[in-house]
Amino acid sequence: MFWQTTRFRIDLVAPRVMGIVNVTPDSFSDGGLHGGAAGALAHCEQLLKDGADILDIGGESTRPGAEPVPLQDELARVLPVLRGAMALGVPVSLDSYKPEVMRAALDLGVDIVNDIKALREPGALDVVAAHANCGVCLMHMRGDQPKTMQDGDPQYDDVVTEVRSFLRARVEALRARGVDDARITLDPGIGFGKRTEHNVALLVRQQELLGLGLPLLAGWSRKGVLGRLTGREIGDRLVPSVAAALASVQRGARIVRVHDVAATVDALKVWRAAGLCP
Template sequence: MFWQTTRFRIDLSRPRVMGIVNVTPDSFSDGGRFSDASAGAAHCEQLLKEGADILDIGGESSRPGAAPVSVEDELARVMPVLTEALQLGCPVSLDTAKPEVMQRALDLGVDIINDIQALRAPSAVDCVAAHPGCGVCLMHMQGEPRSMQAAPTYDDLLSTVRSFLAERTQVLLNAGIAAERIVLDPGYGFGKTVDHNLELFRRQRELMVLGRPLLAGWSRKSTLGVLTGRGPGERLVPSVAAALAAVQHGASIVRVHDVAATVDALKVWSAAGLA
């Protein structure tokens, strides 16, 4: 299976590692570390040296309780880093839910739009549909970041997530966006309790009936903290374990902070014949 993006047709016959580049002052695990353009660009280069296949650059925190960011502020944060990242010869993803930011990034040449709101903002689908080949990642989220963890409830978690992702995929197909451009994300930690996350994790393979590659984002999530008692900066081992388990359960792409450790673990996993 392949993921078609603006400049790259990404072969998903082996698991791919998406490295996280947060150019925000308030990300839950590394807020402020890479919030200026030079630090963000340097971090992109470092993640590629560590083996990242894709860079995912975001300028607005999606942590629980995060305050919204204006279009102007988000553009000021991400555009300089995107400009530098696009010179590095790898697929570049933009993590945003704002159509105005999507459009500017696509005009610049960005390869992928990674949207936690699954292109539900007005004109977001049109923006992506107008582009001849960018990739897109659609994520499930109950509610919105400021309130999503207040009291998430589901009658049937797996059915809800699966139906949502199927419906959003069909919206894109109806808009003329080719299926090979679409990747799906269950949305671990987004409007889900610890029990919800673990149930969805155990049943992740059931989402493969949707026929599109799966992206899993477990890196440093609070559920791992609950399971291990570790703070966000101490979750390297649980994050790598979760990434391997996600791949074992059918994920084609893992979105991570700790690229080098994840890449090394996947090499061992593959050598053990688990690929």
């Protein structure tokens, strides 16, 4: 199994670690820590030293209740970082749902579009479909904005079935536009419009999502659900984050999106030595 992206054909036989680079003042875990292009690029370099396989760069917080960022502000935040990261020799992913930001990033040669809205924003599907080879990650989110995704105590009849149906529909939309399956990865959207029991069900029954026949990306790192399960504050969720990453890999995830790259990479090395993952 592999993931075809703009510059790289990423081998997914072994699980890959995607390092998070938030160029934001208000992200839930590390907002403001890597502000400005220089700080963000230094963080990119550190994540690569720690063992990251992919860099995921975003300029708008997607925490519950977050306010949308004006287009020009997001472009100003991410484009200098994307330009610098492109020279580091690894796949570079843009974390954005805005088609204008996607287009600007792909014009730079960025490898992957990672979209929390699964290309539902008007024009986003067109941007990705028009590109020859870029990779894309389609994520499930209840509602259409992080600001309101947790409103009204989210309800599902069967969260796994509904997430699977949503992702299947978004894949079909891409296929209808001629996008090859090799370019597509799926994300169940842990913490995006879901209660604790919904997130846990998506992990326990993750194999059902793999039935769609495409690679799965899991993003549990430091999420609120881990705080509710353990009672730990954001800054003290390293162990539960690594545990969730390992559990998702055990259940078939091929990419884990994490803040704590070094710890996750080390944990996967131990699992690999024990024969618990490729």
